[in-house]
Amino acid sequence: MTSPAGLAGPACPMPSAETERVLLGHGSGGQLMTELLTDVITAELGTGEPLEDAAVVGVGGVDTVFTTDGFVVTPRFFPGGDIGSLAVHGTINDLAMRGAIPVALSLAYIIEEGLPIAELRRITRSAAAAAAAAGVEIATGDTKVVGRGAADGLYVTTTGIGLRPEGARPSAAGGRPGDVVVLSGPIGLHGTAILSAREGLGFEAEIASDSRPLHRLVAAMLAAGGTGVHTLRDPTRGGLASALNELASASGTGIEITEADVPVPRPVAAACELLGLDPMHVANEGCLLGLLAPESARDVLRAMRALPEGVDATVIGEVTDGPAGRVSARTLIGSTRIVDVLIGEQLPRIC
Amino acid sequence: MTSPAGLAGPACPMPSAETERVLLGHGSGGQLMTELLTDVITAELGTGEPLEDAAVVGVGGVDTVFTTDGFVVTPRFFPGGDIGSLAVHGTINDLAMRGAIPVALSLAYIIEEGLPIAELRRITRSAAAAAAAAGVEIATGDTKVVGRGAADGLYVTTTGIGLRPEGARPSAAGGRPGDVVVLSGPIGLHGTAILSAREGLGFEAEIASDSRPLHRLVAAMLAAGGTGVHTLRDPTRGGLASALNELASASGTGIEITEADVPVPRPVAAACELLGLDPMHVANEGCLLGLLAPESARDVLRAMRALPEGVDATVIGEVTDGPAGRVSARTLIGSTRIVDVLIGEQLPRIC
Incomplete structure (x- = not known):
């Protein structure tokens, strides 16, 4: 669109609904992604709100937890895992964050023509080993092949079914003022491991992905804390900052963490x-x-620290009464800063 | 590898396990695909046999049918549907072939940067409409974005959960000598519609995909025929020939059809x-x-013909006592020919 001669037009063309295109940032787990999900996908699906990472579906009278996740990580092999084990762990963890024990997984491949069969074999073996170690069955699958240039080696979509024990109903909206915010272990390992492996930054010897299943940790937390476990969330795409912001928004609370x-x-x-x-x-x-x-925090922390995947569990902050959706951090120098979500894409294709 | 001078070597290099790569034909639904599934994927997963299109998983004491399917069709819009409605129908049909009523679907997108948002919106709307028309909920989803050139617009992976009514246990291995082979409608529409749209062959006005949900047809068949419905199969990739061969192999029978x-x-x-x-x-x-x-065929056919999706249902042959896995066709000129599966790829990316 150009402005008619003689009229002052906007300095740059405004995007219109007809010409807008999907950007890499729409996949980031940040603000752009929320907009795409809300304005396009859930709007067209007619659901009121963004689809949960895992949904609870009544199947024959049984509350079944159901989740799906696509994996497009590059490189496909990285310190600490590969696209196969990552897909299995990621889906198990989406189930676990709803308090569910995984029961069965499906594994769907989209393969680019030319992928070495030895690589496909290695990735499949890795997915099978990850599932076996987690005690979950890969029950069904699908394989599609597209021509050269139509995909980037291999994409994996895993879907999981899980079951929740009685009484366990952690949800994104469950946080209440006064709640203790705990983190089960150190942050930043997966994203930096991928980036280092991709770009050859030389951190590969020191940094490995933290990819692993968390359902046993969750089971221990629920056994120790019961309904005192209000919310669980794995801070994947968008990192800790996005996860904290989502939880604060969903529960209408504020969250204050201590950076140190x-x-x-x-x-x-x-x-x-x-x-x-x-x-x-x-x-x-x-x-x-x-x-x-608060009355459950001590017991839950003790239960977490008794497991290898929770040995570094620690308190990082508390839930406040607002402003709703505001996440702030007490900094090392004693001031307070706002912890924002990413707007666009920081690290594409990390999962 | 070259042969040492003076020794007669093979005329062309033999493929070795180290150098083999995935070919387009591995995605065809034919012989190459069976080999990839058996030799690589199920071998590494440690399951004894190729994964079923839909598996039956015990979830909290309920037999839950579980299936996943990736869709890479090109073009994404074609006469009779698009990648969104096709994905929903395909997954519903995989559930239906195990006798199941679909309960919930998941929808995972892998989007290439640059896809027009209007197109994403249209496809999502189409998936939602297909699900609503079939009476099934899209309960959860996922969206990943990859860079330009790393995918071909949009890939969709749908996964479904379904429930089987009491008593209905059709299976690929259920065929017995003397069984009547019925086909619910005309063949070849989907593949030729896609090819015509892709290549601009000019058949678009006459040929539309037959993409549609078949779970109501299956429910009517099971209501009319009960346990007399031994086997159900939708002849998708690889067509009628591959489906017949799979059923003959799985049940250790022969199948003889009449071409006319x-x-x-x-x-x-x-x-x-x-x-x-x-x-x-x-x-x-x-x-x-x-x-x-045979004693159920008449009632089942009548029930099929009462529904729009089964109005053209017809008998095309019978199950014989072998040789096991052999499919033959009586031709128009009175001879008999073997009906083979495809070896490689005939029509890539038709679903």
Whole structure:
């Protein structure tokens, strides 16, 4: 669109609904992604709100937890895992964040012509090993092949079914003022491991992805804390900052964390410094956030620390009465800063 | 590898396990695909046999049917549907072939940067409409974005959960000698519609995909025939020929069909003639094969013909006592020919 001659037009063309296109940032887990999900996908699906990472569906009288996740990580092999194990862990963890024990997974491949069969074999073996270690069955699958140039090697979509034990109903909206915010382990490992492997930054020896299943940790937390476990969330795409903001918004509360209490491994801090990243925005695949009733926090923390995947569990802040949706951090120098979500894309294709 | 001088080597290099790569034909639904599934995927998953299109999983004491399917069709819009409605129908039909009523679907997108948002909106609306028309909920989803050149617009992976009514246990291995082979409608429409739209062959006005949900047809068949409905199969990738061969192999029987009784619409026959295709190898998305106990066939056929999606249901052959896995066709000139599966790829990216 050009402005008629003689009239002052906008300096740059405004995007219109007809010409808008999907951007990489729409996949970031940040603000743009929320807009795409809300304005386009859930609007057209006719659901009132963005689809949950995992939904609860009544199947023959049984509350079944159901989740799906596409994996497009590049490179496909990285320190600490590969696209196969990552897909299995990611889907197990989406189930676990609703308090569910995984029962069965499906595995759908979209393969680019030319992928070495040895690589497909290795990835499939890795997915099978991850599922076996987590005690869950890969029950069904699908394989499609597209021509050269029509995909980037291999995409994996895993879907999971799980069951919730009686009484366990953690939800994104469950946080209440006074709740204790716990984090099960250090942040930033997965995103920096991927970036280092992709770009050859040389951190590969020091940083490995934290990709692992968290359902046993969740089961231990629920056994110790029961209904005092208000909320569980794994801070994947968009990192800790996005996860905290989503939880504050969903529950209509504020969250205040203490920066110095957030565990950032030294090599992650170094990599982030080099790259100009904020570790709070970097993806994780093996830790979780919990919002806990204050009277349950001690027992839940003790139960977490008894497991390898929760040995570094720590309190990082508390839930406040607002402003609703506001996340703030007490900094090392004693001031308070707002913790924002990413607007666009910081690290594409980290999962 | 070159042969040492003076020794006679093979005329062309033999493929080795180290250098083999995935070919387009591995996605065809034919022989190469069976090999990839058996030798690589199920071998590494440690399951004894190829994963079923739909698995039955015990979830909290309820037999839940679980299936997943990736859709990479190009073009994304075609006469009779689009990638969104096709994905919903395809997954509903995989559930239906196990006798299940669909309960919930998930929808996972892998989007190439640059896809027009209007197109994403239109496809999502189409998926939602297809689900609503079939009476099934899209309960959860996922969206990933990859860079330009890393995918071909949009891939959709749908996963479904369904429930089987009491008593209904159709299976691929259920066929018995003497069973009646029924086909619910004409073949070849989906594959030729896609090919015509893709290549601009000019059949678009005459041929539309048969994409549609078949769960109501299945429910009517089971209500009329009960346990006399031994086997159901939708002849998608690989067409009628592959489906018949799979059923004969799975049940250790032979199948003999009468060529003249297989309904091939005139425009499909013309398109196949032009392109050198066998309609028996062309994909379908809206018809099904049934193997029926002879005493049930009449009632089941009557129930099928009472529904729009089964109005053209017809008997095309019978199950014989072998040789096991052999499918043959009585031809128009009175001879008998073997009906083979495709070896490689005839029509890539038709679903």
